[in-house]
Amino acid sequence: xxxxxxxxxxxxxxxxxxxxxxxxxxxxxxxxxxxxxxxxxxxxxxxxxxxxxxxxxxxxxxxxxxxxxxxxxxxxxxxxxxxxxxxxxxxxxxxxxxxxxxxxxxxxxxxxxxxxxxxxxxxxxxxxxxxxxxxxxxxxxxxxxxxxxxxxxxxxxxxxxxxxxxxxxxxxxxxxxxxxxxxxxxxxxxxxxxxxxxxxxxxxxxxxxxxxxxxxxxxxxxxxxxxxxxxxxxxxxxxxxxxxxxxxxxxxxxxxxxxxxxxxxxxxxxxxxxxxxxxxxxxxxxxxxxxxx
Amino acid sequence: xxxxxxxxxxxxxxxxxxxxxxxxxxxxxxxxxxxxxxxxxxxxxxxxxxxxxxxxxxxxxxxxxxxxxxxxxxxxxxxxxxxxxxxxxxxxxxxxxxxxxxxxxxxxxxxxxxxxxxxxxxxxxxxxxxxxxxxxxxxxxxxxxxxxxxxxxxxxxxxxxxxxxxxxxxxxxxxxxxxxxxxxxxxxxxxxxxxxxxxxxxxxxxxxxxxxxxxxxxxxxxxxxxxxxxxxxxxxxxxxxxxxxxxxxxxxxxxxxxxxxxxxxxxxxxxxxxxxxxxxxxxxxxxxxxxxxxxxxxxxxxxxxxxxxxxxxxxxxxxxxxxxxxxxxxxxxxxxxxxxxxxxxxxxxxxxxxxxxxxxxxxxxxxxxxxxxxxxxxxxxxxxxxxxxxxxxxxxxxxxxxxxxxxxxxxxxxxxxxxxxxxxxxxxxxxxxxxxxxxxxxxxxxxxxxxxxxxxxxxxxxxxxxxxxxxxxxxxxxxxxxxxxxxxxxxxxxxxxxxxxxxxxxxxxxxxxxxxxxxxxxxxxxxxxxxxxxxxxxxxxxxxxxx
Numbered sequence: 133x134x135x136x137x138x139x140x141x142x143x144x145x146x147x148x149x150x151x152x153x154x155x156x157x158x159x160x161x162x163x164x165x166x167x168x169x170x171x172x173x174x175x176x177x178x179x180x181x182x183x184x185x186x187x188x189x190x191x192x193x194x195x196x197x198x199x200x201x202x203x204x205x206x207x208x209x210x211x212x213x214x215x216x217x218x219x220x221x222x223x224x225x226x227x228x229x230x231x232x233x234x235x236x237x238x239x240x241x242x243x244x245x246x247x248x249x250x251x252x253x254x255x256x257x258x259x260x261x262x263x264x265x266x267x268x269x270x271x272x273x274x275x276x277x278x279x280x281x282x283x284x285x286x287x288x289x290x291x292x293x294x295x296x297x298x299x300x301x302x303x304x305x306x307x308x309x310x311x312x313x314x315x316x317x318x319x320x321x322x323x324x325x326x327x328x329x330x331x332x333x334x335x336x337x338x339x340x341x342x343x344x345x346x347x348x349x350x351x352x353x354x355x356x357x358x359x360x361x362x363x364x365x366x367x368x369x370x371x372x373x374x375x376x377x378x379x380x381x382x383x384x385x386x387x388x389x390x391x392x393x394x395x396x397x398x399x400x401x402x403x404x405x406x407x408x409x410x411x412x413x414x415x416x417x418x419x420x421x422x423x424x425x
Numbered sequence: 426x427x428x429x430x431x432x433x434x435x436x437x438x439x440x441x442x443x444x445x446x447x448x449x450x451x452x453x454x455x456x457x458x459x460x461x462x463x464x465x466x467x468x469x470x471x472x473x474x475x476x477x478x479x480x481x482x483x484x485x486x487x488x489x490x491x492x493x494x495x496x497x498x499x500x501x502x503x504x505x506x507x508x509x510x511x512x513x514x515x516x517x518x519x520x521x522x523x524x525x526x527x528x529x530x531x532x533x534x535x536x537x538x539x540x541x542x543x544x545x546x547x548x549x550x551x552x553x554x555x556x557x558x559x560x561x562x563x564x565x566x567x568x569x570x571x572x573x574x575x576x577x578x579x580x581x582x583x584x585x586x587x588x589x590x591x592x593x594x595x596x597x598x599x600x601x602x603x604x605x606x607x608x609x610x611x612x613x614x615x616x617x618x619x620x621x622x623x624x625x626x627x628x629x630x631x632x633x634x635x636x637x638x639x640x641x642x643x644x645x646x647x648x649x650x651x652x653x654x655x656x657x658x659x660x661x662x663x664x665x666x667x668x669x670x671x672x673x674x675x676x677x678x679x680x681x682x683x684x685x686x687x688x689x690x691x692x693x694x695x696x697x698x699x700x701x702x703x704x705x706x707x708x709x710x711x712x713x714x715x716x717x718x719x720x721x722x723x724x725x726x727x728x729x730x731x732x733x734x735x736x737x738x739x740x741x742x743x744x745x746x747x748x749x750x751x752x753x754x755x756x757x758x759x760x761x762x763x764x765x766x767x768x769x770x771x772x773x774x775x776x777x778x779x780x781x782x783x784x785x786x787x788x789x790x791x792x793x794x795x796x797x798x799x800x801x802x803x804x805x806x807x808x809x810x811x812x813x814x815x816x817x818x819x820x821x822x823x824x825x826x827x828x829x830x831x832x833x834x835x836x837x838x839x840x841x842x843x844x845x846x847x848x849x850x851x852x853x854x855x856x857x858x859x860x861x862x863x864x865x866x867x868x869x870x871x872x873x874x875x876x877x878x879x880x881x882x883x884x885x886x887x888x889x890x891x892x893x894x895x896x897x898x899x900x901x902x903x904x905x906x907x908x909x910x911x912x913x914x915x916x917x918x919x920x921x922x923x924x925x926x927x928x929x930x931x932x933x934x935x936x937x938x939x940x941x942x943x944x945x946x947x948x949x950x951x952x953x954x955x956x957x958x959x960x961x962x963x964x965x966x967x968x969x970x971x972x
Contacts, residue, residue: 219815
């Protein structure tokens with residue numbers, strides 16, 4: 133089975149004049165956790181709806197496990213979905229919703245379902261009408277996970293969960309990936325993406341502006357190097373990776389170097405001088421991501 | 426000292442171009458109920474106009490009008506339509522003949538609009554956004570009720586205007602219009618009170634509906650015999666009777682609805698201050714034991730979500746069917762001598778010999794209309810499942826769209842058949858009780874005759890759902906009602922045949938008077954099926970649309 137879990141090719145969706153998604157080329161390998169980031173309205177939910185076949189693309193196509201996304205009857209057998217805003221039938225209880233969705237799906241890992249209910253501290257006898265938004269979200273999560281689908285499409289799955297439940301979700305997601313299931317989640321919560329995802333795609337205004345492994349993203353991001361040099365200031369033009377040099381105000385001999393990429397060449401040049409103090413500031417993932425937003 | 430400074434700053438801000446929360450809240454409520462109120466006002470006005478039309482065409486001379494007075498005195502007729510005050514005048518006839526429809530239509534609108542604004546918005550949390558504005562809970566409720574009262578006033582004005590336009594005397598028109606408005610306001614206040622007591626829209630609407638049904642029954646009891654007339658003072662539906670519009674014109678009675686309305690509204694506003702936002706005084710349980718019926722598959726779940734509404738409509742149709750059955754002896758006795766009615770039957774293509782069955786045929790068409798409207802509303806409910814994104818939870822599983830929609834439509838077809846059978850059975854039962862010779866075959870064949878037309882309207886609703894989902898209910902219900910009115914009014918107004926041929930009702934033979942036209946029935950059913958399939962295909966092709 134050499135198919136990627138999710139593969140899109142020139143996937144485009146226009147609503148009239150508005151380009152909600154433009155020429156998305158994406159591939160998500162099986163058994164990975166892929167994070168889909170972007171500001172509000174950047175097209176994350178549109179992508180998920182196109183993958184589910186809820187909307188038809190204006191151009192291009194999408195494939196789930198090698199099957200066309202439009203072939204809903206076959207692809208949905210392998211899909212689990214949690215919407216961003218969960219709406220349930222208010223006359224039912226949590227248990228009834230899970231029973232209904234389990235029967236519609238056809239097969240449910242009953243033991244796993246009970247384990248999930250325990251893990252997320254769900255009281256299944258509560259009526260949907262009395263549930264808070266986070267509790268409804270938990271029901272939707274359990275409903276998606278309990279049939280152990282090959283591919284999970286999660287639209288902001290932890291948006292309403294408290295930190296304890298978020299931690300539980302991370303355990304479950306990692307467990308699923310370890311079993312070979314693919315997790316495709318869209319999120320705003322950068323910490324969660326940082327902890328969980330192997331690979332990250334960043335959308336802005338409907339276009340994919342970056343897709344990279346998390347480790348790579350860290351590596352290619354910029355570092356700030358603050359050095360205090362005693363004596364003659366070093367010549368730093370032309371060093372590969374140095375994108376900016378400026379003096380630090382109020383510190384005699386201080387220079388702030390903006391570096392992107394490996395620091396090797398810079399270190400060698402600085403080593404020729406008398407370095408009194410050296411400090412590097414790793415950008416937080418938030419700073420990395422925000423440059424794309 | 427910081428405190429006086431900040432106080433002054435706040436005061437400055439407030440004195441500036443500050444928001445007007447009351448006006449905004451009133452504007453919001455107006456937008457929520459405005460269209461419905463105007464539609465109901467137009468519908469009621471149109472109904473009065475139709476009555477005026479039928480009065481001038483069917484009862485053009487004094488002799489036929491005197492028959493009306495005699496007919497109005499019949500106890501059976503009195504029970505349904507109320508005491509016949511001045512039915513030999515156009516105004517008196519219009520309010521007597523249309524009275525029950527006016528009360529039902531306005532009643533349904535008043536209850537649903539009030540519970541929607543006061544209860545459903547709170548349940549969904551939308552109302553919270555208004556509650557955090559600079560307006561207290563009690564003043565807000567007072568404002569919302571006032572807007573709803575204004576809506577009732579608009580319907581009253583429309584009725585008054587329509588009466589004047591058909592030539593009724595102005596004093597009685599104003600009196601009756603005010604009575605209609607007052608009746609509507611009383612219902613709004615009553616429903617507003619229940620909305621404070623119960624925590625869900627369903628409970629508030631059920632309680633209001635039960636009270637309205639009780640009030641209608643009380644009025645019928647009051648009108649059944651002279652000695653029971655005092656009961657009529659206890660029910661708002663009965664106050665309109667006591668007014669004797671166009672006859673005695675008892676203006677003092679018009680003081681009662683506002684007084685009762687103010688009382689009920691005051692209680693509602695008082696209760697509002699006691700309860701929490703988002704809840705009611707009666708707190709429902711938050712947990713429940715699971716009931717596993719209807720959760721096994723799509724069709725089972727379609728039944729589970731539809732059964733409650735189906736039973737409510739079935740109860741209403743059953744009651745109506747029994748009442749019609751009980752009315753048949755009066756039909757036989759009075760309409761036989763009523764030339765106006767015989768002319769009406771002739772316009773429908775029936776002759777006087779088959780009076781009772783002709784009446785059964787006509788009422789069956791009306792029941793068919795009701796069932797078609799039910800079907801349109803149920804397709805609207807399917808649309809609501811899609812709009813709320815609940816359907817996505819099902820459609821995200823290995824459920825093709827046609828299977829989901831098909832399950833809903835299968836349940837709907839069975840419901841339509843059930844309602845048809847219930848109305849026919851109730852009519853047969855009522856006829857049996859009043860000992861008129863209507864056989865089961867005649868009653869059921871009359872009801873079954875409507876099914877092809879209902880199929881066409883259902884198909885149309887599904888097609889609109891597939892093409893223009895946001896317009897599902899307005900177009901489907903609107904077209905159904907217009908088609909019925911065309912068939913009702915067209916022959917009397919002598920409209921050209923091609924106009925009448927548009928309405929599916931026109932192609933139905935008057936069963937059981939005439940034998941059923943199987944060819945037309947087959948064709949209409951075929952058209953209905955084609956429309957359903959087209960709608961399902963369109964639904965398959967389009968994007969899933971939210972609210």
